[in-house]
Structures are given as C-alpha cells and as structure tokens.
Amino acid sequence: MTVLSIQNLTAGYANQPVLHDVSFDVEAESVFALIGPNGHGKTTLLRSLSGIIRPRAGSMVFDGERIDKLSVHRRVELGLIHIPQGDQLFGEMSIEENLLMGAYLRNDQSAVRVSLEEVYAFFPRLGERRSQLANSLSGGERRMAGIGRGLMADGKFMMIDEPSLGLAPLLIEQIYESLQTLSRSGRTFLIIEENPVRIAEIADKLALMDGGRIVWSGPPEELRSEKRLSQTYFGGH
Amino acid sequence: MDVFIQIIATGATLGAMYALASVGLALIWGTLGMFNMAHGLFMTIGAYGSYSAVAYLGLPVYIGLPAGFVVGGLTGCITHLLIVKFMVGTRNFGTNIMVATAGVAIVLEDLILKGFGAYPFRQPVSLTGGFRVGNVVVTYQSLVIVAVAAALIAMTAFLLLKTKLGRAIRATAMNLDAARLMGVRTERTYLQVLAIAGALAGAAGVLISSLATLSPQMGGDPMLKAFVICVVAGLGHVGGTGLAAVSLGLIEAAVQYFLGVRFGFPVMLGLVILFLVWRPNGLFGKKVVVRL
Amino acid sequence: MIISPALRKNFVIAIAVIAGFALVPMVVTERYLLGEVIIFFFWAIVASQWNLIMGHAGVFSLAQMFLFICGAYTTAMLVQFGDLSVWLAMPVGAVVATLAALIIGAACLRLTGAYVALLTFAIAEVVHVLIITDTECFRHISNNCQQLFGGATGFSRFADFGFRKILKADWMLGNYYVVLTVFAVTIFATLVIIHGRYGLAFRAIRDNLGYASSRGISRFRYQLIVFAVSAFFTGAAGSVYAAHFRFAGPSLFEFSTLMLILSMVIVGGLGSTWGPFIGAAVMMIVVEWMKEFGDARNIGMGLALVLFVLFMPGGLAGAFKSLWGRIFDRTPKPAAAPDTNV
Numbered sequence: 001m002t003v004l005s006i007q008n009l010t011a012g013y014a015n016q017p018v019l020h021d022v023s024f025d026v027e028a029e030s031v032f033a034l035i036g037p038n039g040h041g042k043t044t045l046l047r048s049l050s051g052i053i054r055p056r057a058g059s060m061v062f063d064g065e066r067i068d069k070l071s072v073h074r075r076v077e078l079g080l081i082h083i084p085q086g087d088q089l090f091g092e093m094s095i096e097e098n099l100l101m102g103a104y105l106r107n108d109q110s111a112v113r114v115s116l117e118e119v120y121a122f123f124p125r126l127g128e129r130r131s132q133l134a135n136s137l138s139g140g141e142r143r144m145a146g147i148g149r150g151l152m153a154d155g156k157f158m159m160i161d162e163p164s165l166g167l168a169p170l171l172i173e174q175i176y177e178s179l180q181t182l183s184r185s186g187r188t189f190l191i192i193e194e195n196p197v198r199i200a201e202i203a204d205k206l207a208l209m210d211g212g213r214i215v216w217s218g219p220p221e222e223l224r225s226e227k228r229l230s231q232t233y234f235g236g237h
Numbered sequence: 238m239d240v241f242i243q244i245i246a247t248g249a250t251l252g253a254m255y256a257l258a259s260v261g262l263a264l265i266w267g268t269l270g271m272f273n274m275a276h277g278l279f280m281t282i283g284a285y286g287s288y289s290a291v292a293y294l295g296l297p298v299y300i301g302l303p304a305g306f307v308v309g310g311l312t313g314c315i316t317h318l319l320i321v322k323f324m325v326g327t328r329n330f331g332t333n334i335m336v337a338t339a340g341v342a343i344v345l346e347d348l349i350l351k352g353f354g355a356y357p358f359r360q361p362v363s364l365t366g367g368f369r370v371g372n373v374v375v376t377y378q379s380l381v382i383v384a385v386a387a388a389l390i391a392m393t394a395f396l397l398l399k400t401k402l403g404r405a406i407r408a409t410a411m412n413l414d415a416a417r418l419m420g421v422r423t424e425r426t427y428l429q430v431l432a433i434a435g436a437l438a439g440a441a442g443v444l445i446s447s448l449a450t451l452s453p454q455m456g457g458d459p460m461l462k463a464f465v466i467c468v469v470a471g472l473g474h475v476g477g478t479g480l481a482a483v484s485l486g487l488i489e490a491a492v493q494y495f496l497g498v499r500f501g502f503p504v505m506l507g508l509v510i511l512f513l514v515w516r517p518n519g520l521f522g523k524k525v526v527v528r529l
Numbered sequence: 530m531i532i533s534p535a536l537r538k539n540f541v542i543a544i545a546v547i548a549g550f551a552l553v554p555m556v557v558t559e560r561y562l563l564g565e566v567i568i569f570f571f572w573a574i575v576a577s578q579w580n581l582i583m584g585h586a587g588v589f590s591l592a593q594m595f596l597f598i599c600g601a602y603t604t605a606m607l608v609q610f611g612d613l614s615v616w617l618a619m620p621v622g623a624v625v626a627t628l629a630a631l632i633i634g635a636a637c638l639r640l641t642g643a644y645v646a647l648l649t650f651a652i653a654e655v656v657h658v659l660i661i662t663d664t665e666c667f668r669h670i671s672n673n674c675q676q677l678f679g680g681a682t683g684f685s686r687f688a689d690f691g692f693r694k695i696l697k698a699d700w701m702l703g704n705y706y707v708v709l710t711v712f713a714v715t716i717f718a719t720l721v722i723i724h725g726r727y728g729l730a731f732r733a734i735r736d737n738l739g740y741a742s743s744r745g746i747s748r749f750r751y752q753l754i755v756f757a758v759s760a761f762f763t764g765a766a767g768s769v770y771a772a773h774f775r776f777a778g779p780s781l782f783e784f785s786t787l788m789l790i791l792s793m794v795i796v797g798g799l800g801s802t803w804g805p806f807i808g809a810a811v812m813m814i815v816v817e818w819m820k821e822f823g824d825a826r827n828i829g830m831g832l833a834l835v836l837f838v839l840f841m842p843g844g845l846a847g848a849f850k851s852l853w854g855r856i857f858d859r860t861p862k863p864a865a866a867p868d869t870n871v
Contacts, residue, residue: 339791
C-alpha cells in the first residue's frame, strides 16, 4: 500500500528551482532511501514535504490526503515527522525538554510519559543525561536526541535527513543498528543519505538524485550494477 | 546604617519596577528578534487603563492592577495583529520593526494626550502610609511594588520554564524551523509573546505611576532604563535581565544618594558603556559568530 | 579620484537641483515660504546624513538629532558666552559634532544592530535630561539666570549672520544663500561617499562581511569614518540652524523631532541616494497638512512610519525605481536566496 505519493514536484528558493519534476511513491512500513551527492535537492525535498518551503508545482499525497496546502503543524498532526539535518536540537533545553518538544502536539500526558521511557530504553545514554543541556552533548548523543525527539511525536512516517552526517564510523554503526531495529516497528521511513553503502543494507527501495531529478530508483540488489551511481558521484559521463 | 537601609529600600523598589519593565522587552527580543520601541507606551497604556477602570468605571481599587495588566496585554496583541504579523521574516526586519514600533509609540502617545490631556493624574491604585526601619520610612507602596513585581516575574519564569506554552516559546526563540517541525504554530507563539510582554509592561506602568503621576510621556523614562538593562544583560536573556535590573536599581539609588538625583541615570549609563567596551555582548549574551 | 558614471550622473542631478533652489528667491518673495524652504534645507541635510549612516553604512544610530544639537549648542554658547562671531562659531560647532560622533562611535560601533540604536538613544536622552535639570547659574544676563548649557529654556536672541544690517529688508535672502551653500556642499560630499570608494566598501561589507574583512576592509573603521563625516555635516546644519533662528534649546531633543526626521528617511527610501531629500519635502507638506486636523502632526508622522515600513519598505525612491523598471522593463532579477539546508 502506498502511504506517500509525490507527483511532478518542483521546488526551490527565489528564482532558482532546486527540484525538477520529481515523482515517487513510498510503500507503507518500508524504508525508502534517497541517495546522491550533497547539493542536489534532497534536503529541499524533505523541506517541501514537511511544509517549511512551498513547492512551485506538483502534488503530494500522504495517507490518501493532499498535503500541499497544509501548514507545517497539520502535517505533523497527520504523522509526517521530519528529523532535520544536523539535529537542530533546542540547545538551551535539557534532553528531556527536547524530547517533550517532540511530543508537542500530543495531549495524552500519560502516553507521552510512556513514549519518553521507551526512548530512554532505546537510547540509554539519553536517559542517563536527561537533565543535561542539549548544547553539552557529543555528536553521537545529539543524533540520538534528534531521532528520539522525532520518535516522541509517535508519527507513522519518519523522514530523517542524513543520520550519519558528521559522525565517526563506530557511531554511524550504532545509529544504523538503531535504525534497523526501528524499521521493524511498523513505521515508514524516508531516509536521506549521501553515502549509499550503509543505507543500502536496510533500505527496501532506493532512489538516486542528481541535479534535482531522480535518475534511478530500484531495490538495493540492483544498486551495485547501476552505472549511473558512479556517474552521479564521480561525474563520469 | 540608615544610609544603607535607605539605599536598599529605594534601590529595591527601583530595581523591581525596572525588572518588570524590562522582562517583556527581553522576551520579545529573544523570541522575535524584534526591538519594541513602543514598550514604553505599553506601560503608559497600562497605567491609564487601570486609572480609567477605577476613576471612570468606578471599579474597586484592587481591580486596578489586573486592569492595567489586561489592557497592556491587549495592546500587545493588537500591535502583533496589525503590524508585527505582517513583518516577521521579511528583509531588514530588525531595523524596520524598530521604525514601525517607534511610529506606533508616537501615535499612541498622541492619542493618549488627546484623550486624557497633558494634565498629570494621580494614580488611584496605590497605598498610603509606611513603617520605620531605624530612622528610615519604608512606604507600604514600595513593599507592594516589590511584592507585585516579584510575583509577576516568578509567574513569568514558571510559565516559561515549566509549562508547555513556555517550552514552545523557548523552542521558537532557539530554533524557529525546528519548533515548526515539532508542530508549534509559531505565528500564535509570537502573538502570545506580545500579549505576555504587553501585560507585564502594563502592570509595570501601573506600579510606576503609583510612585509618580500619570502622563502621556510617563513610559519614556522607564523604557530608556529598560533599554539599558536589556543591553547589559545581553539582549534577549530574560533571567539575566531581572538580575541586571535589580543591580542597576541599587546602583542608581546609591548614586542618587551620594551625587544627587540628576546623576543617577547618567552615571549608570556611563558604567554600562564602559562595561560594554569590555564585554560587547552583555553579561549573559553570547558572541555571535560570523561564519566566513 | 576616479569619477564613476553613477557619480557623474548624480552630480548632474545635484547641480540641477541646487541651481533650481538658487533661483527660487526670484519666484518666491514671501518671507514665510522662503523660511519654509530654509527649514527644508536643514531637515534634508539631517535626513540625508542619517540615511548615509543608517541606510548605507548600516549603523542604526538614533543620535542624529543629538549631533545636530551639538552643532547648534556649540554655536549658541560661543556666540553667547564667548562673544564670537557666528561665522567663526559655526565651523567649531561642526567640529564639536564630529568629535562627539568619534567618541560615541568608538564606544558603540563595536556593537551591532539594536545595541547601537539603544545606546545612542540613551546617550542623547541622558544629555537631554542633564541639560534641562541643570539649575546652576553660569552667568546673569539682564537679571536672567543663564545656565552653562542653557537649562530648560536654552539660548535665544544672540547675534546672527548680520545680514539685517547689510541687506536690510532682504536679510532673509542672505540667510537663504548661506543655508543653501551648506546644503549644496553636503549633497556633493554625500554623493562622493555613496557612489565612491566608501559606498563600495559598505556594499562589500553588507554582501559578505567575511570576504570584505579578508580583503582588509574593517567595518569598524569605515563605519567610524562615515559616522564622523555625517556628524560633521549634521553638526554644520545645526550650527547654521542656531545662527539662522538665533535659537538653540532642549526642544530640539524632543522625540517627535527625531521621529519627523526618521519619517523623512523612511518615506523617502532608506539606502537610496535622493530619497531623504524627497522624503523631507513630502513629510514637511504632510505635517503642514495634518496640522489642519486638530494638530494631528504626530499621528501623521507615526502613521507614515508604520504604513511605509509595512507597504513600501523601499520608500518613494524604491517605489519610483521599481515603477521605472517596470515601464522600461529593466527589472533587475532578484538575487536567489541561498539554499539554507534547514
């Protein structure tokens, strides 16, 4: 079943389109990965999906509902959760407050408490440092807090922008193990990565972006034999 | 010893009023990056609101303070809905909003002048009498001022630190886009911030007018002091603002006592400028790093 | 000095404007109207200098009237207490204003944005309060107590340019051409700054502070220099104002006067070349017109500020430019905002 369907999306800043005519579908409870070098529109795509920027043309249907015109908070209410690049934590707040901000639109306080404990159980480091300011965390802890804050929204669709960005290999491994576990939790994931290697191991489907267009998409098994991959990254045409 | 008590009593009263006058200013700056030049008028309007409620509507005196609070809050809301809302996020917002709120200030001042006249009214919402500590008379009104200011600031601190609304305000101040991604309706947060700041300014106006009189220009002097206090604390730092207000109130009281009333504020400003040469981002402000 | 095409074009406009004003007394003989044009010269100078420092150099100073006052008070005090001729006192007034700007600038310009606005505003207000609360007599003049800085009433009725003796009934003409001369010099100096090396430096600083600093352009130094230059002309205007009206007093400190000048800058167009001059003329007419509605001068100014910032942030100059562009289809493409990546 398709949970998110994007048709002919064009978006950008001022007079410079960054995305050109992008279309793809995401299956429910799958992991969909968008790969490609930086500066080719992946982040712009997520920002259009969460409503931070307004696309110029095209349509976005989430769970059977057109979301193009909805405000950012309405999309969060529908369960479309965007975990931004570089974590974007609230630096002067404690970890716990950051996580509670993730649950901002939820009103059932006891359920929020349960989610909080779940996140702490999932990332024990966050539990140990729950009253520390987000500013004082290490890179890996920040990433966990960012993902944890996204989980707190209890949304069914998680969009994660570069979960491995700026982390040491060992930490990337940890984060990916967490993502692998989460991918079996009944949620749908749309993950952006620059490096296709690790994400290909957990993704059900991948799409390669180049120059604001999707130039290839398919299952991970086909990725290795795909010529366009090296063309996109190394510019050989 | 009496001198010491006198300075503490005067300084605490001044500090309490300044703190109440500055906290809203710092809150607006911290959340919207907007410097509200109409803040002094919010105070004036609060004072006239409470005066009108008691003198014209015949409401009991204890309604006076809440009336000023509400009128100030409403003024903040209207300012947001008519002006700020349309300017947030536009180019040169920082400069333009100062110009616009300065325009609002001069219009409001003129409207008050036309509505009430230039005659300085006495604020009916006040207490008389006092008690002695040693040879120093401490008025009941000073005690009320310190108590009311402390209570309102404590309430604001509680609201900001312990409630969901406060968390949303702080989140918006720290990272606008991230707050929106959490589902915060930042438009509404801005409105709430202006309402809270306006209400605090309105209450400050009532307290200030209870020591002096009501006049259309009464907000000018406390606003000037609030400016300086916010600058010392580092613009936008709400907690630091309270501390800076009380310290500067005490310094001003001491200078007034030893050098004369005229020199209280000038000496204070001189110290502030020297201080800023040493710490250009204020006591608590962070250095803005310009990325190359 | 290299004269760029933009500078040359503006010089031509300036010469035409000044020549036009030089001919005004041929047509306008009414003393009141001539007086109004003189007031226009004063406010246009202050507005153009404020625009120079705020719109071009990027310093949101609220001390512009204070610098004007420095010039006016220095002139008044030198003439009153020092029995100096106004012709000698006026240059001193301009220099004192420049020095004041250098001191204020050295203290404030290392800060940015709102901090500068708040401190400059506070400094001006503190001086204002100190002057009007001063009651100590410095000298007695015909049994009247005269404070060193004029106290709450200020200085008045001191010696002026002396045209009353030479030109008799036409003394106003003498005053007119003196003020016009200062106005003309100010225009040329302002054009050289905006369209010369300094303007270039400020554009570089605004577009990319990092790059500008790496090329040796110090924001602090450039801003301080332009702040001082603008203070010189503002102070000169203040000096001539004092000599023309034979008055310098604390009423010049009023917030509404500051707002009047600000509205001229904003209505004309912050950051433009000729906007403040247009704005000064427009606001003087608006204020005159609003007076007929039961003295709604301040309301008119306040509304002008709010409405222009809301609906026409580029002011009349900006609106004219985009209209011109639309008619002749030379609209410059808006620069693309950088991809901020959240």
